[in-house]
Amino acid sequence: MNKEQDISPGMVSLLATATGLIVASLYYAQTLVGPISASTGLSPEAAGLIVTLTQIGYCIGLLFIVPLGDLLENRRLIFTGLLFTSAMLVLAAISSSAWMFLTAALGIGLGSVAAQIIVPFAAHMSKESTRGVTVGKVVSGLLLGIMLSRPAASLIADATSWHVVFGGAAVMVLIVAFVLRAKLPVRAPVATITYPKLLGSLWHLFLNTPVLRRRAAYHAGLFGSFSLFWTVAPLMLSGPQFHLSQTGIAIFALVGMAGAIASPIAGKLADKGHTLMATAAALLLGVIGFALPLVIPGSRNVALAVLVIASIVLDMGVAANLVLGQRAIFSLGAEVRSRLNGVYFALFFAGGALGSALGGWMFATHGWSAALMTGAAFNGIALLYWVTEYIGHASQQSKTAV
Numbered sequence: 001m002n003k004e005q006d007i008s009p010g011m012v013s014l015l016a017t018a019t020g021l022i023v024a025s026l027y028y029a030q031t032l033v034g035p036i037s038a039s040t041g042l043s044p045e046a047a048g049l050i051v052t053l054t055q056i057g058y059c060i061g062l063l064f065i066v067p068l069g070d071l072l073e074n075r076r077l078i079f080t081g082l083l084f085t086s087a088m089l090v091l092a093a094i095s096s097s098a099w100m101f102l103t104a105a106l107g108i109g110l111g112s113v114a115a116q117i118i119v120p121f122a123a124h125m126s127k128e129s130t131r132g133v134t135v136g137k138v139v140s141g142l143l144l145g146i147m148l149s150r151p152a153a154s155l156i157a158d159a160t161s162w163h164v165v166f167g168g169a170a171v172m173v174l175i176v177a178f179v180l181r182a183k184l185p186v187r188a189p190v191a192t193i194t195y196p197k198l199l200g201s202l203w204h205l206f207l208n209t210p211v212l213r214r215r216a217a218y219h220a221g222l223f224g225s226f227s228l229f230w231t232v233a234p235l236m237l238s239g240p241q242f243h244l245s246q247t248g249i250a251i252f253a254l255v256g257m258a259g260a261i262a263s264p265i266a267g268k269l270a271d272k273g274h275t276l277m278a279t280a281a282a283l284l285l286g287v288i289g290f291a292l293p294l295v296i297p298g299s300r301n302v303a304l305a306v307l308v309i310a311s312i313v314l315d316m317g318v319a320a321n322l323v324l325g326q327r328a329i330f331s332l333g334a335e336v337r338s339r340l341n342g343v344y345f346a347l348f349f350a351g352g353a354l355g356s357a358l359g360g361w362m363f364a365t366h367g368w369s370a371a372l373m374t375g376a377a378f379n380g381i382a383l384l385y386w387v388t389e390y391i392g393h394a395s396q397q398s399k400t401a402v
Contacts, residue, residue, distance in 0.1 A: 007125040007134055014183060015122050016141025018176045022082070022115040023142050024149035025089060025108050025169050026054055031154045031234070031246070032162045039162070042098040053102050055353055057109025062116060062346040067198050069117045069338025074187040075180070078114045078121075082177035085111030089170035093163050104166075115142060116345055118180075120337040123330040124187060129271065132327040136267025139323050140260050147257035147315065150230075151250030158246060189335070202343055205336060212332075214389060215325035216344050218279060219318075220351025221382025222286050225375040226318045227352035228359030229289070229311070232371045235363060242304060255308050259315025266320035270327040276393060280386055282321035286379030289314030290372045317379075351378075 029036060029050050036042070036050055068077055088107030095101035119138055126134040153165045193201070206212060230253075237244040237252060244252065262282075269278040292310040293303070329340045355378060363371040 006127045006130055007122065011125065011183070012122065012134055012137050014179070015118055016138045018141075018180055019115040019118050019138055020141040020143075020145030020148070021172050021176050022085070022112055022118075022145070024145040024152075025085060025112050025173060026058060027146055027149035028153040028165050028169060029054065029105065030230075031150045031249075032157055032165065035157060035162050036101060040095055040098045040101045042101070046098070049102055050105055053105040054109040055349065057106040058112060059109075059346050059349055061110045061113030062342045062349070063202065064199065065110070065113050066116045066342030066345075067202060067339040068195070069120060069341075070189050070336060071191050071193065071195065071198055072189070074117060074121050074189075075184045078117050078184070079177050079181045081111050081114035081117070082173055082180070085114065086170045086174040086177065089166050089173060093166035093170060113342075116341055117338060119326065120330065120341050121184070121187065123326075123337060124334060125185075128331075131330060132267035132270035132323065133264060134267070135326050135330065136264040136270075136323040139326065140263035140319065143260045143263060143315070143319050143322070144257055147253065147260065151253040154246050154250040191335070198339070201336075202339055205339055206343055209329075209332065209340070211328050212340055212344060214385070215328050216347035217385055218283065218382050219321055219325050219344075219348040221378045221385075222283065222318050222321050223348045224351035224355030224358075225286055225290065225378040226314060226355070228355035228371065228375045228378065229314055231356045232359045232363045232368070233307070233311070235360075236368055237307075242300060252308065252311070256311035256315050259312045259317075260319050262316040262320040263323045266323040267327060270324050275324050275328060276390065279321060279324055280383070280390070282317045282324065283379055283383040283386055285313050285317030285320070287376055287383065289317065290376035290379070294369060294372050294376075 033050050042050070065081065085108060088104045088111055092101055092104035092108065095104060119135065119142070122134050122138045123131055153162075156165050156168070191198075233252075234249050236242065237249050238246075266278055266282070269275070289310045292306050292313070296302070296306045325344060326341065329344055330337055332340060355375070358374060359371050362374050
C-alpha cells in the first residue's frame with residue numbers, strides 16, 4: 001500500500017463493524033448462563049465454566065494465534081479464524097449436552113482473536129498522523145460489540161431461545177469472513193523468523209518494552225474494574241433494591257454503551273501528543289465511575305440514575321484508555337505490531353478475569369459497597385502507577401531544559 005495513501009472512511013467503518021460483530025461472540029453467553037445450564041444439564045457449580053472457557057480460549061488465541069499476524073498473510077489468517085469461529089458458534093447453537101457447549105465456548109474464544117489481527121491491520125493501513133484516530137474508530141466498533149452483545153442476547157433469548165442467539169451469530173460471522181476476504185488488501189509480512197522463535201519473542205518483548213508493560217498495567221486496572229462492574233451490576237439491578245427484569249437490565253446495558261464515544265476523542269488526543277494527560281483523565285473517569293454510587297445514595301430512582309451515569313463514565317474511561325494504549329504500542333514498529341497487541345490484550349484480560357472473580361466474591365460476601373470500593377481500588381492503583389510516569393516525564397523535561 002502507498003505510504004502516502006491513508007485508509008478510507010469506508011474501510012474504517014467496515015473494520016469497526018467487523019470487530020464489533022466478532023468480539024460480540026465472546027459475550028453472548030454472559031447473560032444466558034442460566035438457560036444454557038438448564039438446557040445442557042450443566043450443574044450450577046460448573047455454570048461459570050461457560051464464561052471462563054471462552055475467556056481461556058481467547059487468551060490462548062492472543063498468545064498463540066495473534067502473533068502469527070507478524071508471520072503469515074493477514075487476510076487469509078483473518079478469514080480462516082472467522083470460518084472456525086462460525087463453526088464453533090454453530091456447535092454452540094445445536095448443543096444438547098454440557099461437553100458440546102463447553103467445547104464450543106473454548107473454540108469461540110480461540111477463533112474470535114481474529115478481531116485482534118484486524119486492529120493492527122487498520123494501523124498498518126493508516127498514515128502515522130491519523131493512526132490514533134483510525135484505531136480509535138475501529139476500537140469504538142469493538143467496544144460497541146462488547147456492550148451491545150449482552151443486552152441483545154437477553155432480548156433475543158427472551159423472544160425466542162438461546163439457540164437462536166448463537167445460530168444468528170454464526171451467520172453474521174460467516175458473512176463478515178467473506179466480506180473481509182473480498183475487501184481487505186493482501187498484507188504479507190516480511191519475516192524470516194520461525195513460529196517457535198516468534199512465540200519465544202513474546203517474553204523478550206515484554207521484558208524489553210517498558211511502554212508495553214506500562215500500558216498493559218494501566219488497562220489491566222481499568223478493564224479489571226470494568227469486568228467487576230458488569231459482573232456485579234446485573235446482580236444488584238435484579239435484587240431487592242431495583243427489581244429490574246432481564247429486559248430492564250438489557251436496557252441499562254444499552255444506555256451504558258454511550259461511553260464508547262470516548263474512543264475517537266482519545267485517538268485525536270494521542271495523535272496530538274497528549275497521551276500522558278489523557279491517560280490520567282481515563283483513569284480518573286474509572287475512579288469516578290465507582291465513587292458516584294458510593295457518595296450519592298438516594299431513593300430507588302435517584303440511585304438508578306446515578307448508576308446509569310456511573311456506567312457511562314466508567315465505559316468512557318475504558319474506551320479512551322484502550323485506544324491510548326494501542327496507539328502507543330502500535331508506534332513501536334510494524335514488524336512486531338501483532339505480537340505487541342497479543343501480549344497487551346492477554347495481560348489486561350488477566351486483569352479482567354481477576355476483577356470479575358473478585359467482584360463476584362466481594363458482592364456475595366461483603367455487599368454492594370465493598371464491591372464498588374474494590375472496583376475503585378483497581379483504578380486507584382493504576383492511577384498511582386501513572387504518577388510514577390508523570391514524575392519521570394517531568395524530571396526528563398527539567399533535564400532537557402537545563
